[in-house]
Amino acid sequence: MTSTDQSGPAGRSAVRPTRQRRAVAAALAGFDDFRSAQEIHDLITEQGDSVGLATVYRTLAALADAGEVDMLRNEDGEAIWRSCSDAHHHHLVCRACGATVEVEGPAVERWTNAIATEHGFADISHTLEIFGTCPACR
Amino acid sequence: MTSTDQSGPAGRSAVRPTRQRRAVAAALAGFDDFRSAQEIHDLITEQGDSVGLATVYRTLAALADAGEVDMLRNEDGEAIWRSCSDAHHHHLVCRACGATVEVEGPAVERWTNAIATEHGFADISHTLEIFGTCPACR
DNA sequence: CGACAATTGAGAACCGTTGTCAAACTGCGG
DNA sequence: CCGCAGTTTGACAACGGTTCTCAATTGTCG
Ligand SMILES: [Zn+2]
Ligand SMILES: [Zn+2]
Ligand SMILES: [Zn+2]
Ligand SMILES: [Zn+2]
Numbered sequence: 001m002t003s004t005d006q007s008g009p010a011g012r013s014a015v016r017p018t019r020q021r022r023a024v025a026a027a028l029a030g031f032d033d034f035r036s037a038q039e040i041h042d043l044i045t046e047q048g049d050s051v052g053l054a055t056v057y058r059t060l061a062a063l064a065d066a067g068e069v070d071m072l073r074n075e076d077g078e079a080i081w082r083s084c085s086d087a088h089h090h091h092l093v094c095r096a097c098g099a100t101v102e103v104e105g106p107a108v109e110r111w112t113n114a115i116a117t118e119h120g121f122a123d124i125s126h127t128l129e130i131f132g133t134c135p136a137c138r
Numbered sequence: 139m140t141s142t143d144q145s146g147p148a149g150r151s152a153v154r155p156t157r158q159r160r161a162v163a164a165a166l167a168g169f170d171d172f173r174s175a176q177e178i179h180d181l182i183t184e185q186g187d188s189v190g191l192a193t194v195y196r197t198l199a200a201l202a203d204a205g206e207v208d209m210l211r212n213e214d215g216e217a218i219w220r221s222c223s224d225a226h227h228h229h230l231v232c233r234a235c236g237a238t239v240e241v242e243g244p245a246v247e248r249w250t251n252a253i254a255t256e257h258g259f260a261d262i263s264h265t266l267e268i269f270g271t272c273p274a275c276r
Numbered sequence: 277c278g279a280c281a282a283t284t285g286a287g288a289a290c291c292g293t294t295g296t297c298a299a300a301c302t303g304c305g306g
Numbered sequence: 307c308c309g310c311a312g313t314t315t316g317a318c319a320a321c322g323g324t325t326c327t328c329a330a331t332t333g334t335c336g
Pocket of ligand 3: 208220221222223227228229240
């Protein structure tokens, strides 16, 4: 058994741990609200690292479909990102300061599935975000 | 029922019914899935009318905040539009063909409010869309 | 070490959307 | 019927976020 073949199809390693990816991860660890790619890029710069904007976008996209960060869109349609817990969850976001709370609602999950099934839909997924003004911004 | 009684009593400058706005309304009546502004613009052109793209955007935005059309964003962040019923509702959308069903869920409405209040948030709003594959696209 | 695929970054390209502003259109009062 | 003032329109430029290009670099692995 030739040791590890922990990731890719043809055996060669797929994702390489690079300085840039570490910098993005570090930046993500530094806030817990949702931020745009550009804001994250700025953060990285402030932290002294230098990473191209395109790389930030690429890394965020990769992390997102690896399920390590959540991406959603603000009212203007911009993508905003945040490192989140693994489990399926939704967000309660403060419109003013961006403060974010992860929330879970088994009942809602059940409801969406039921409704969709009822209409004959399959391969169901959903998006749900709650916006409001947090206590601190009142 | 189109509760659009724009002409109020003290009818000072309101929204003027113009050829262009009528064309947009007509286009909106011609489909029941969500379409982008550009697609709607194309539809109008195909119908023989001629309306500037900027005007289409302006009209859609106006209709949207008059509550006569719903706007949401597809995965790419583009705005897509559809004329909907007045009451608050959500959407069950087919990923393949775009077929859309309006759905209501009083329980979900209650849940979002409860969760938000519980965390001290005020002025609550939310977005919720369900995606799947409809029977016809199976 | 040497070969090589994965990765990076500067800048251009994309593309949906919004802003500009002069011309066209309305409703209204005279 | 005419002219004025405010509204609306549209061709086009400008914007801004995101993706693409491609040569140069950098991990990985034998
Ligand atoms: Zn999350
Ligand atoms: Zn859910
Ligand atoms: Zn709707
Ligand atoms: Zn709702």
